[in-house]
Amino acid sequence: MPDSALSALGLGYSVDGTYLVADTNISVAAGELVAVLGPNGAGKSTLLGLLAGDLRPTTGSVHYGDTLTASLAVSERALHRAVFSQTSPFDIPLTCTRVVSLGRYPHRHDQSISPEEDAAFVVSAMEATDTIHLAHRAYSSLSGGERTRVAIARVLAQNTPIVLLDEPTTALDVYHQERVLGILRETADGGKAVVAVHHDLNSAMTYADRVVVMASGRVVANGTPAEVLTADLLASVYGVPMAVLDHPLHTGKIVLVSPDRDPGSAG
Amino acid sequence: MTSGTPVHRDPFERKRRITWVALVALTIGVAGASVAIGSVSVPLGDVAATIGAKFGLSTSPGGVAEAVVWDIRIPRLVVGFATGAALGVVGAMLQGVLRNEMADPHLLGIGPGAAIGAALGASGGGTRGAIAGGVAAGVLTAFVLRRLARGPAIDRTRIILSGAALSLALGAWVGFVVFGSDRGKVPPLEFWLLGSVSSATWSTAITLTIFVSVAIGGMLMVRRxxxxxxxxxxxxxxxxxxxxxxxxxxxxxxxxxxxxxxxAVGVIAFVGLVVPLVLRRGMGHSYRHVLPASIVGGGIFVMAADLVARSVLSPIEVPVGLVTAAVGGPVFLWLIRRNQDA
Incomplete structure (x- = not known):
């Protein structure tokens, strides 16, 4: 097994005695793009919070490379992983360039990085997310999709070996969904370990190296999209009948939600 | 489509330059006017000569002009500027860390809390004692405020309301301390709650300037x-x-x-609230720019308010806090209104 950039062993998280995540083992290699799927309340965001070090595990541990996350200071963690979450407030009055440049904040004490290099990270992150034209707009004045792209640019500018994203494509139109998924693919191909929580099964099919499916706080499947995304598994996890078909235009599969007769009786 | 547009050319850049020029011009203008204007009017030439003489650049005009300028008005100006600079930067910094543009050190109760300690200190050790007591009580009040603000996420409305209640309650306690002390040693209640720079001496000016400079230096380090x-x-x-x-x-x-x-000068309200608020119009919202500008903006505000305070009902001098509150109150209301509309 290759050295993993990110690994979790026996991970569990409970609130008032109820486990939101339990018995979870995950390891992600550098260069790998992992999609976390599952219905609402499956524990996906909680898992991401645990991997980010934002939540303290009730059981088990998380390692970044060989380093136990619990042994890292808040400021050190920011050099290992960047996080895109849905919790950011809307009313940030800063300009978009400023917001993205704050992704460089964790590196401020690194004397080996010149201001020009910092600026280059910011520009390339904004180019990748198609946000250059928003540079001087106030973040608070943006649409939901624009905010998401600027926040992703900030995450990319942080340039950490591990990138964690909670539903990065949910607020985006189809063009920008594809674009963001492409960026995540490139980020992984560039040697980073990328973990993204997704709702869209098809994007996971197309872009992810590996899919982790969660239900009721546990990992119920973990493998390549082709192995994991079968009609039976998806139907049992989501409670809706699904069809998995060959893609008509290229190799790979697509997932269709196909309720038997009456969609109202599903779930 | 966007090629050739450098990301770092910020349209605010020009606005910021203009604002800085305005701040520097206002500092010089207000300072000059403050030194020249008063119950004894001193020509600007004599003001310059007096200051120049201290550095061996000119001969002193001597007499009343020199005494008024060097021993009264300049220390008063320095104390006013240092106080305003401190309150401006603290206000901006609190607004940043509490994520709340309505934060102000005095409205949050830190000022009145500090005044209790300062009044106690004054009865034992004069101005130095008052400053020491003010620092100790200010820190203590900050601890209380921290307790009130504790939680998973700082509740923005709750901390403002708690601060307002704290402010009023502690203000009342200043009264009890003042009325219970030796009237000969402790300045009156209006000094503590409305502020005054009229009794500023060089000794106070130097102590306060050193303390405030160090504190501002520390606060500037966290602007990013x-x-x-x-x-x-x-x-x-x-x-x-x-x-x-x-x-x-x-x-x-x-x-x-x-x-x-x-x-040193009692509670001068609304400076920390109004200064960053106004400066954001010219500097943008980044604390990289708002914090340094608040040093100068705060200094100008208190210097100008003091000039008004001793001119408006001349020869009677009104407390400087009356002037800052008369300006700051309406600005605060405007801010609340604007926030509601947003």
């Missing part, structure tokens, strides 16, 4: 961190900021800094 905090508590954590620790440390710095000014 305050921008990170404005992304939200969670995001700041993801970027490596320990927000709990930062909030606690900065509240203590605020308590000490404000406490020193209260010991």
């Amino acid at each position: 961190t305050l921008d990170v905090v404005s992304l939200g508590e969670k995001e700041a954590g993801f970027l490596g900021v320990d927000t709990e620790l930062l909030t606690s440390s900065l509240l203590i710095v605020a308590g000490a800094t404000v406490g020193a000014t209260v010991g």
Whole structure:
């Protein structure tokens, strides 16, 4: 097994005695793009919070490379992983360039990085997310999709070996969904370990190296999209009948939600 | 489509340059007017000659002009500027760390809390005692405020309301302390609650300037961190900021800094609220720019308010806090209104 950039062993998280995540083992290699799927309340965001070090595990541990996350200071963690979450407030009055440049904040004490290099990270992150034209707009004045792209640019500018994203494509139109998924693919191909929580099964099919499916706080499947995304598994996890078909235009599969007769009786 | 547009050419850049020029011009203008205008009118030539003489550049005009300018008006100006600078920066910093543009050290109760300690200190050790007591009580009040603000996420409305209640209650306690002390040693209640720079001496000016300079230097170091905090508590954590620790440390710095000014000149309200608010119009919202500009903006505001305070009902001098409140109150109302509309 290759050295993993990110690994979790026996991970569990409970609130008032109820486990939101339990018995979870995950390891992600550098260069790998992992999609976390599952219905609402499956524990996906909680898992991401645990991997980010934002939540303290009730059981088990998380390692970044060989380093136990619990042994890292808040400021050190920011050099290992960047996080895109849905919790950011809307009313940030800063300009978009400023917001993205704050992704460089964790590196401020690194004397080996010149201001020009910092600026280059910011520009390339904004180019990748198609946000250059928003540079001087106030973040608070943006649409939901624009905010998401600027926040992703900030995450990319942080340039950490591990990138964690909670539903990065949910607020985006189809063009920008594809674009963001492409960026995540490139980020992984560039040697980073990328973990993204997704709702869209098809994007996971197309872009992810590996899919982790969660239900009721546990990992119920973990493998390549082709192995994991079968009609039976998806139907049992989501409670809706699904069809998995060959893609008509290229190799790979697509997932269709196909309720038997009456969609109202599903779930 | 966007090629050739450098990302770092910020349209605010020009606005910021203009604002800085205006701030410097206002500092010189208000300072010059403050030294020249008063019950004894001193020609600007004599003002310049008096100051120049201290550096061996000219011969002193001597007499009343020199005494008024050098021993009364300039220390008063220095104390006013230092106080305003401190309150402006503390206000901006608190607004940043609490993510609340309505934060002000005095409206949050730090000023009145510090005044209790300052009044106690004054009865034992004069102005130096008042500053020491103000610093101690300011820090203590900051601790109380921190307790009130503690929670998973700082509740913005709750901390403002708690601060307002704290402010009124502590203001009343200043009254009890003042009325219970030796009237010969402790300045009257109006000094503590409405502020005055009229009794400023060189000794106070130097002590306060040194203390305030160190504190401002410390606060300027976190201006980039305050921008990170404005992304939200969670995001700041993801970027490596320990927000709990930062909030606690900065509240203590605020308590000490404000406490020193209260010991020297009493509570001058609304400076910390209004100065950053107005400056954001010209500097943008990044604390990289708002914090340094608040040093000068705060200094100008208190110097100008003091000039008004001793001119408006001349020869009677009104407390400088009356002037800052008369201006600051309406601005505060406008801010609340604007926030509702948004």
